[in-house]
Amino acid sequence: MSTIQEEASGKKSGEIRYLTPLDIDNSTVKKYCRFKKYGIKYVDYKDSDFLLQFINEQGKLLPRRITGTSLKYQRKVSVAVKRARHLALLPYVADLLK
Amino acid sequence: MNHYETVFILNPVLSDEQTKETVLTYEKFLTSKGAKFISKEDWGLKKLAYPIQNKKSGFYHLFEYTVDPNIISDLELEFRRDERFMRYLTVKLDKHAVHWAEKRRERSKTKKV
Numbered sequence: 001m002s003t004i005q006e007e008a009s010g011k012k013s014g015e016i017r018y019l020t021p022l023d024i025d026n027s028t029v030k031k032y033c034r035f036k037k038y039g040i041k042y043v044d045y046k047d048s049d050f051l052l053q054f055i056n057e058q059g060k061l062l063p064r065r066i067t068g069t070s071l072k073y074q075r076k077v078s079v080a081v082k083r084a085r086h087l088a089l090l091p092y093v094a095d096l097l098k
Numbered sequence: 099m100n101h102y103e104t105v106f107i108l109n110p111v112l113s114d115e116q117t118k119e120t121v122l123t124y125e126k127f128l129t130s131k132g133a134k135f136i137s138k139e140d141w142g143l144k145k146l147a148y149p150i151q152n153k154k155s156g157f158y159h160l161f162e163y164t165v166d167p168n169i170i171s172d173l174e175l176e177f178r179r180d181e182r183f184m185r186y187l188t189v190k191l192d193k194h195a196v197h198w199a200e201k202r203r204e205r206s207k208t209k210k211v
Contacts, residue, residue, distance in 0.1 A: 041194035041197070041198070042192075042194040042195045042197070042198040044195075044198055044202070045189075046105070046160075083187060083189070085147075086185070086187055087105055087107065087158075087185060087187055088107065088146035088147045088148055088150055088156070088185065089147060090147055091147040091148050092148060093148075094147075
């Protein structure tokens with residue numbers, strides 16, 4: 001039951017008014033494939049600090065929807081990460097890698 | 099003659115001479131089979147991301163060379179027999195990889211200077 005004062009001010013009943021304005025930024029940043037943009041043609045399995053950007057804290061490969069890389073380069077990244085893991089440059093399983 | 103790149107890890111218990119001697123034996127092995135070396139790198143003693151043969155570190159070496167494809171299987175057979183080798187990985191380099199390797203060498207040269 002909205003109060004008389006609310007009705008007087010012509011507001012629809014049940015509209016919640018907050019003290020501080022809600023600023024939900026739902027503007028999605030356009031993701032781009034960094035390999036295409038910077039023209040990187042080969043993912044080197046030896047520089048592990050570059051590959052760290054493509055794995056999460058547990059050492060697992062990040063999906064494309066998060067890194068935004070295109071399919072062609074995601075495959076190259078996954079091959080490179082698996083080679084780095086074979087050479088013990090990257091762990092198979094890790095906790096708090098970063 | 100394809101471009102190849104081999105990275106291998108040697109047992110950390112080896113002394114310095116033994117590691118140098120192993121690297122030399124395999125260089126000779128490759129050159130005797132007609133390989134042409136492009137670059138040799140020694141990353142020294144590095145910590146492994148996970149223990150291999152319950153060792154925590156290893157001597158990393160890199161060979162970049164061009165050789166006939168059929169030599170690679172003999173090379174890897176030797177690696178498998180040799181117990182000083184903890185792990186090895188041979189990769190065929192395509193043109194992008196060769197280009198990247200050259201750039202990487204220049205970058206490391208400029209860094210050292």
